[in-house]
Structure formats: C-alpha cells, structure tokens
Amino acid sequence: MSFLELTDVHKHYGPVAALAGVDLSVASGSRTAIVGPSGCGKTTLLRLIAGFEAPDRGRIVLDGEVLANGGAAVPAYRRGIGVVAQDGALFPHLSIAANIGFGMRHHQDKRSERIVELAYIVGLDKAILKRRPHELSGGQQQRVALARAMAMKPRLMLLDEPFSALDTGLRASMRKAVAELLETAGITTILVTHDQAEALSFASQVAVMRDGKFSQVGTPRELYLKPKDRMVAEFLGDAIILPAKIADGFASSPLGRIAVDSTERRDLVRIMLRPEQVLLKRTSREGMSGTPDMLFGEVMDAEFAGSMCTIAVRLMNSPDPPDAAAIGNTPLVLRKPGMDTPVVGEIVRLTVSGKAHVFA
Amino acid sequence: MKQALSALAGAIALAISLIASPVMAQDGSIVVYNAQHESLTNAWVEGFTKETGIKVTVRHGGDSDFSNQIVAEGAASPADVFLTENSPAMVLVESSGLFAPVDADTLAQIPKEYQPASGKWVGIAARSTVFAYNKTKLSAEQLPKSLLELADPSWKGRWAASPSGADFQAIVSALLQLRGEAATADWLKAMKENFTAYKGNSTVMKAVNAGEVDGGVIYHYYYYGDQAKTGENSRNVGLHYFKNKDPGAFVSVSGGGVLASSKHPKEAQAFLKWVTGKRGQDVLKTGNSFEYAVGKGAESNPALVPLADLQAPKVDATTLNSRKVTDLMTAAGLL
C-alpha cells in the first residue's frame, strides 16, 4: 500500500517542461531518494509535493488525501509536510529555540521542553538554543532545520539537498545520523540530491530523474548493478561500457570472456562493468609470455591521490572483439587503492570478477 | 611624502584663495543689499547702469535679516548700499554707526519728513498700511474702525497677517511708538489668539480673496500690483484705510543708505542719488510697484489714493525700534 502516490505529474515554466509526466509510489516509513543532474526537475517535483507550487496536470495523493489534482492544490501550510531546504533556510531574525519552535503553537504545553527534546534528538547542545543562526556552523544549521521540521510531527519529510553545503566528512556522518533519526521516528522521507553516493546510501528506493522524467526507479542495488541504460549507469558511478557478443550467460568482449546476467543469445550488445570489478595485478613483460588466456595491459598514466589513485591502462592483447575499433586504443580508466600504485610503463594483468550487466 | 604634502597644501591654499573671493561680484561695481521688491530694484538698477555704466550686484533679502546681517558684518560688510521697505531696519544700522552721511544734494531731493535729521539715510519710497477685506464677507459698517479693534475677541479667527515679515513688524513698531510697550504687548497677545499666520503679504491677500479669512493687515500696493496683472488674487478684495491718525493708518518709509565701510562710496552715493532723483522716482509712478513716490515734486501712480489723503499718524521714523519689536513678538509667541 503506497503512502504517497504521484500520477502523471506535469509542470511547465513557460515553454520549458520541468516535469513531463512523473509517476512515483512511496511506501509508508520508507526512504526515497530522487537523484539527477541539476536542472532535471527534481527540485520542482519536491516543491509540488510540498505544495509551494501546483502541478499543471496530474495527481498527488498522500495517505489517501488528494493534495493536488491538476491546478487545484492544497496550500503548503495545510499539508503537514516537513521540508528541510538546501541551506536550512533558518530565520535569521529569530534565535535557534524560536526557529525550532516556529511551527508550534505559542501556548502549546511544554513548548520549551519539546524544543530542548528536539534539539537533543537532532544532536544539538542545549546551550546553542539562545544563539542566532549565523553563529552556527553549516552542520548545526541543518540540524536546526531538521528539528524545526520535525517539531510539527510531519506525515512526510522532504529533504532538498540538505547535505550539499557541508564538507565531505561531515556530509557522510550527517546523512547517516539523519537517516537513523527519521527511521526511528518512522517518518516517510524523500531526499532530493545530485550526489549519487548520497542517494544510494540513504534510500531504500532510488529514482533517477532526467529531463523531467524518471529514467528508472528501484532499490539502490538494482539501479547500480542493473541500470536500464547507459545514462543511468554512468550517473550512478563510473562505468566501463563494452561491446560484446553474448551467449549462454557469457560475453566475448575486449576484456575477454566475462560472465553476464543474461542467458539470451545476441550478437551485438553493450555490457557494463563497474571499474571495481576489474582487478589489476602488477607483473612484467616476461610474465606475459606463455599465458595466451590471460589479459594484459600497459599503464599509460597513474595519478596518485592519497587513498586512491587513477590508473589508465591500454589493453595489450585484447581478443578480437565484434567491433574492435570501438575500443581500440582507448585506455581503461580505473580508480584503485593508492597503496600499490603502479608506475607508468608497468605491465599489469587484468581479471574481471562478478557478472557484467547487459543493457536491454 | 613630504613633497607630496607640501604640494597638496599649496594646491589647497591656492584653491581657497581662488574661491574665497566673492567671485560673483565684479570689480568696480557696487553691491546692493536689497530688501525692496526685486522687480522694483531691478528696474532701478537697470536704469542706473544704463545711464552711468556702473555695474550693480544685488543680493535679495528682507529688511530684518539684512539690517542684523550688516550689524554682524560690521566694517567688513561687502555691501555698499542698503535699500529697505521699512524704516526700522535703517534705524538699526544707523544706531550701530555703520552708515556714511548721505550726500547733501541727494537729501535735498527728498522732503524733510521722509528723512532722519541725522542725514544718515533717506526715504526712497513709501507704503500705507491697509486692512484688505473680502467684499463678499464684510460690509462697510462691519469694518474695524481701528487697528486696535482687531484685538477684540469678536475678531477671533477672522483676520490674517504675515508676522515674520518686516512689513508687519514695522506696523508693530509704529504701534509701539504711538501707544507704548505695555499696550503693544497686550495687543500682540490678543493677536496671537485671534489671527491666522501666513507667510508674505501676497499670501495674506490671496487668502482674503479666497475667503479663508475676512480680512488681513497688509500694505496697499499688493492689491494694486495684482489688479495690474490678472487680478485673480484680489478680485473679491477691498481696501480699507483706517485714516484718523490711527496706528493702522501708518505710512512706512522705505529707506536707502550708503555704508560707511563701502569701498566705492562715490558710485554708491551716485546710485542713491539716482534712485531719489527724477528718473528713480518716475519708476514708482510708471512701473508696477505701486509704492508711493516721495521725491520733491514726484508724482505717484494716479491709481493710488493720494498720500496726503491718508491721515497718517505722525511717527518719528528715526526711533522705530526693530529689536524691541521682535523681542515682544517672540515673547508673544508670534515668532
């Protein structure tokens, strides 16, 4: 039983179609991430759900209540949907306590206790409550915004890139903390982001959006390993796309014979590998001899960057592929742990682990 | 750095010396502090310059501010000649000893009654106090018989004046001389209760014409001046002359004098002589000022009630005390 149901939602700004028919179903208590490049319409979708704008066409139903049906829409302040904006959108003229309690009624019982409690829940110190928003760090501001949205006990929580203003280390820990918090509170959540790692780690359901439409909706694993097309594949992470011939669950490709996730038999397909599936082992020119089944490459470029390094490998003995010209001398670019960075000119042996994904 | 500093200081000094000289007055010309109506003085200046070639720079202002200004400026006053609308301002400057004696042939052009015995300044024109009233609101019998009647509570809210102007202050100074300080103070106090303040006599007449008030104490020529133009601000206005030697029949003498500090006394005396002479007084008869001419044998504009018929009270122009008047008016809350 879906909690939030979007049906054929359209929204135009002048001649520009921001949303061109969106359908989405969100289960109660779940976490959904909407991910896509900037300008794909994901923020517009969020604003329609929040009620800041009305769709041109389509229905939005929350928990059985029709929030929008075409132009007719329930205004935001009657929806009971919490929103945490990109930069928190804290009221600069109010103290932190007043910000958190903004949506509460003034004469509400135990108002201040509730504020302290919310601050505790989002991990803020009590001492901070008297301060002003500009005195807080970015992470603290986001926590306040979250507490403010939670104070009204929302039916649905919308997070609009709430972590993008934070620095890398803080972003991951905040994400985890927020996910746990909302999980505990049992609040259905939709996160909008352009960061695929964030989407994959945060949500139980991910929707990849492009040009005002969902390209694919599914679990993070599904989307990452079995993307519907090249765009989804590349959006969710680095991808090695290869031409191949498949039969009996195996593909013959420029990387040799690789297991695939399809049993059909086709002559010209594209398969996808995630770079982490390609393993490198340092060897030498001498090591190449007498091992015709094995695949070797020469390191063309190696860029050391601390924990990781980026290595470009030119295949030396690729088996004859269906259209070898396509891959030709283009090196494979792989990101590997920085511990054992090979030097330029070194010979490496390549092996593939797991199955490659076959695009339909 | 030192060089730059001295260069900068030099430049500043040069700039100050350049703009510190009153550039707008040219050399060899005279400066007139003019409290008379601009159009009248401009006509005098034009005629004088045309005839003599002497250039005149005019600074416009009022009787009171100029007289006080000249006293404050003292010997350093840039003014050569001072022209007023009323006598008290002249008295103030004279009592500070800042006037040079007027040339005898200039004095000879004006009857004794329009100049002080000291010969330090000379009358150049005259104007009569009137009660300008709205003809649709007041009939002849409702008119006040005396200026003092306007202090009566029955006149509350019905009359107007321009208390900040030197004209009205001159009328008060005449009242002060004729009736004494206590009576004047009382009258001013009653006035504060009764009257409506306007800025400028033209504005008073305009208000009377529009029926905002029944009447106002002004000088006669505002009426004639407006009649000569379009008459749109005096259509409903009638003039009531108090006569009977009433303080309200006071005729105020406009004065002219040459300052002792003048750098161009010859040209300044020539200007005053021209103004009080035939051609200068003719300007009063033919122009649009409608002030009375005071020169010997000079005629005023024929449209006016003749000066001789006004039954003005005898007021010694040389003792009109402008400072006392402003003090009394300040005390009465009129200023």
Add this chain to the structure above:
Amino acid sequence: MLPAAELARSPTGMAAGHWTRRQPISWISLAAILVSLFSLLPLAFIIWIAVQTGGETVSSLVFRPRVGELLVNTLLLVVLAVPICIVLSVALAWLTERSDLPGARLWAWLSVAPLAVPAFVHSYAWITLVPGLHGLWAGVLVSVVAYLPFLYLPVAAALRRLDPALEDAAAAVGLGPWRVFRRVVLPQLRLAICGGSLLVGLHLLAEYGLYVFIRFDTFTTAIVDQFQSTFNGPAANMLAAVLVTCCFVLLGIEVLVRGEERYARVGSGAARQQQRTRLGRATIPCLALPVLTALLALGVPFVTIGRWLVAGGADVWRLDEIGLALGQTLFLALAGALLATIAAMPMAWISIRAPGPLQRLLEGCNYIVGSLPGVVVALALVTITVRIALPLYQTLFTILVAYALMFLPRALISLRASIAQAPVELERAAASLGRSPLKALWSTTIRLSAPGAAAGMALVALGIMNELTATQMLAPNGTRTLAMAFWAHSGEIDYASAAPYALIMVAMSLPLTWLLYVQSKRMAGR
C-alpha cells in the same frame, strides 16, 4: 579651522596619536579625522552660543509656549507621517515586487519618481489645486506624498533580496500567508523600514519650503522666521539647538529599534528566484494603490506645473534669467558634489580597509552632521564666518563647505560600496611594484571606485539642486539658483513665473532619480 591645540585635546585627536604607528594609513586617517572635526563645527557652535548666551536667556528662549507649540507640531507631523509612509511603502513594495500586479515595473518606477520633484514643488502643486490647504493634515498629506520614495526604495530592495526559501519553510511548518508575512517577511524588512523611516523623519524635521506653502509651523520654519527677523540672533540658535536635539532623539530611537540583529541570508548557494503571488480577483483593487499614489505624487505636480505653464504662456520663459539660474545651479551642484566626494574619500577608505572604533566614531560624526537640517548648518556657518573667519563670509567656499557637510553621507555610502569591491590586493600589488602609498591608492582603489564616486556625486548634486534654505543664507552676492528663483516668484504668488523653474528642476532631477532606481535594483541583485 580648529586650532591645532584643540585638535590635540579632543578625544579623536588622541586616537590619531595611537594611529600614527601604522604608517601607510596614518595619512588617510589624519585626513578623515580633519574632515570629521570640521563637520562637527556646526554642532560645536550651537553649544558655544548656548554657553555664551547664558543659562537664563537660554531657558527663557527654549522653555516658552511657542517652542512647545512647535514641538507639538513637529512631533505630530513625524508621528503621523512616518507610520503612514511605512504602511504605504510596504504595501506598494509588496505589490510591485512580490505580486503579479500588471505593469509592476512601471509602478515600481512611478513609486520612486516623485523623488525628482522637490518637496516644495509638491507643496506648490497642492496649494494650487486646493488653495485653502493648510495645517497638520495638509502637512502630513504632502509630506507622505513627497517622502514616500525614501521608504519605498529600501523596503522594495529588501523585499527583492529576501530568500524565498524562508517563506517556504514557514509555510511548510503550517503558517498561512498572512502569518508568514507577519512573522517572517516583516521582521526581515525591519532594517530597511528603520533606515527609511529615519531618513523620512530627518527630512520632515529639516524641510522648510513645503510647510511654508501650507502654513504649517515646524522648528525649521520658525528658525527661518527668526533668521529673517534677527539674522543670527540667539533665539534662532536656541530653536536650532532644540531641533538638533530632536534629530538626536530620532537617531537614538532608530538605533534602539534596529537593534543588533542580522538579517542577512544564512548559508551558501544562490537564492532561488522569488515567486510572485497571484492577485486574482484582487488585482483591480490592488491596482488602485499604485495608481492613486502615482496620481497624488506625480499627477498633481505635473498637472499643476503644466497648468501654470499654459497660463503663463511664452512670457514666463525669461530665458536670460532662467539660463543664469540654471548655469549657477549646475555649477554649485557639480562643485559641491566634487567637494563632498573628495571629503568623503578618506572616510570611505578607512571604513573598508581599516574598520575599528576610530572609524565608527568618525563615521558617526559625519552621519550626525549629515542629519542636521540645512538651516542649522547654514546658521552655524554664517555665525562662524561672520565672527571668526570673515574673509570666508558669503563666499563660494563657504556655501560649498555647507553642501559638503550636509550631503557627505550620500557620497560616503556610494563610495564605500564601490571601494568594498576594489580588492585590497590590487593596492598592495601596486605598492609592491614601487608606487608610494598615495600613488598606489590613486592608481588602484580610486580608479576602481570611480563609478561609485560618480553615483555618489549624482546623489549629492541632486540634493544641492533642490536645496533652498542653506543656499539662501550662505550664497555669495548675486547668486540665484533655480530653487531660489522658484521661491522668489512663488513668494509673490506669481505661480506662473515659478513654473518654468519647477519644470527645469524636475527635468534635471529625473535622470538622477532614474540612476538611483537602477542602482537600488542592481544592489538587490537584479
């Protein structure tokens, strides 16, 4: 022109001693201190005269019924006109900036344009239309019409800058549109409203011509009356002292109400484009507000001027007279603007490059003097030059100094904004390439701040062009500006002859007002 000994004794002089340790700045800070001390002269003289006059005379001149009357008049004027201006400007700004009002851009411009009409021309127009207009309510009406743009401009700019995310956030936690406006939008407009109200209030205190036309006595009209009756007598100076006190009270109230709060947007990233509220069926009634305002503030003056021009025909265009007045006005406006800008430069530089307690003190001095009515500054300068510096009396120098003192804050604000945009690194780079500090300053910061300086000069010129009281009291012999000529003609009820001058003043002010309008839009990022 303070003696050096006095400079050394003053608290700012002490601060200067402390400053000289920082070599390259000391030059400029010294200049800034000099300018500030100079600007304090009018204030110092009022105090000096009060001391000289003696306690008894002072109290008899200050504590009298007339002063009470003026105080009541002036207070009522401020208390009535300022709140009306606030309500109207917020409503107008919201309609033009945040609603889908048809022709919003046009109405926005028409709400600013009345600035181009000098206040006394507004009054002249109204008195022509309604000859009997007078008293408090007339004063309130014309003041609101004339000074509304001073509040509209900052409020509209602030509204434009508001981050719409805050309003969304408030709606999301369950606040209806009215409560969002009251609890989120209005508090964020507080700074703009405070600043604008202060500006309006100070203008109400300083205005002369407007209230003379409609016969409403305020301190400023009373001071001019006293000046005309007694020149620089003690009564005028004591009235000025009370007026100065009123200005201080206004400044103090503004500081209290404004508080220490910060209203800048928190967080990073670009603010989203604001949405305009659909007015729907309310469009027509809402349209009535800007239409009515434009009719009152622009229609009345333009129709009146036009009417008098038609009535006066060709006769009123005495071109030699008008040409002379125009030339003198332009000269005074340009020279005054130049002086004010040069005088503001050290202060502006310090406030960006070396902010601190000294800078705040100096800046405070300049703002206080800038808030003094022209009549007070002029009265002080008349007294000073007559008594002490007679060679400077009635000279171009003195009138220009008066203009500089009165309009310094206008130049300062524009300059400061543009210097803030000239990075200090450039100045340092120039210094490292062998330029002396002054030359480095000249070749980098001053060059780069030229556009801001030009805008500031335009604002100062606009002020000088429409200035009446100080010009009348201080101008050199033979001076006749447009405003003076307008005043002389209208004083003799020759409204037709005054009309060409009014028209020229408005025509010259319009481009400058447009500049102001465009600048305020740009500052708000659009």
